[in-house]
Amino acid sequence: MSNGPPSTTYSESNLTNTTPADFNSPDGQTHEISKAAINELIAQQNQPLWKAFGDAQAASMKERAEMKLRIDVLEASEQDLKNQVENFDLNNAQLVDDVEKMRIENAELKRILNEMEISGQIKRLKKQHESEREEWKSEKQEMEEKMEALESNFNEIKKRQNLGELIMMRTELGETGGAGHFFGNDKMIEYGGVRDQMGEEKMKKVLRLLAAGENKINLKFYIRHKWEVAEAGWTIKLKPASKYSGGDGKYFYLWISNKEGGAKFKATAQEIQHETGEEENRRELRSEKDGTRQRIKYERVPRYGFVRFNITIL
Structure with missing residues (x-):
């Protein structure tokens, strides 16, 4: 472009x-x-x-x-x-x-x-x-021997002390209080007997007796009572046969346990007539493991008002 x-x-x-039209020259002429x-x-x-x-x-x-x-x-x-x-x-x-x-x-x-x-x-x-270590070994051995001797003496003293306490507790409780076995007449005091059924305090004393080293005890219960008592690392539990007390109508169940998880036992179980002390339905039983406890079951013959267990810890 x-x-x-x-x-x-x-x-x-x-x-x-x-x-x-007016485009003209200056003089008015058109060019x-x-x-x-x-x-x-x-x-x-x-x-x-x-x-x-x-x-x-x-x-x-x-x-x-x-x-x-x-x-x-x-x-x-x-x-x-x-x-x-x-x-x-x-x-x-x-x-x-x-x-x-x-x-x-x-x-x-x-x-x-x-x-x-x-x-x-x-x-x-x-x-x-090196020399100091050898000396230390020798001193350590001597100290260990002294400690073993002291522990042995302590254990012996402890055994004697426990034995003394055990003897005192046995004497205090006696057979009718649960120490050892009792096969005597077990009718009620009201009818001339030496004891009635056990209560919680007496059962605690029996458990302290077990903790002190006793291995033979006896327990007497009313047939409708249920118990679970713990003392000194030991526990006893009873479930009655009576349906009125939560039982199955057929068996008594007795559990014993301790903090170590052992407590195997055997028991002689009997029913006791409350007025005469007559014994019936004697059974020799051995415990079986039930969780962390040992248990026996005793079939009831529903005639008498008390049940007694003579127990030996195995």
């Missing part, structure tokens, strides 16, 4: 129609103007317009060129930034690997140094204290 003015041709009729002069005049009038148009077009092209240059620069900067980020990630990963290797190497070095230090200390101790 040319930046110069276009070539325009005007006819005489056009000029005549567009020329003002005829040539076509070339008119075209030159028009070109002169349009020249500033075409120049302004050309300048605007040039400025626009320059601005577009500058914008393209800026875009190219930004794209180049973006790519450079991406490259820097990728390089940073690679360098960071390498740095992490290097740090981990150094940590492992330091840990290994510390382990080696510790082993060397311990080894050196042991060697020095062996050299410096």
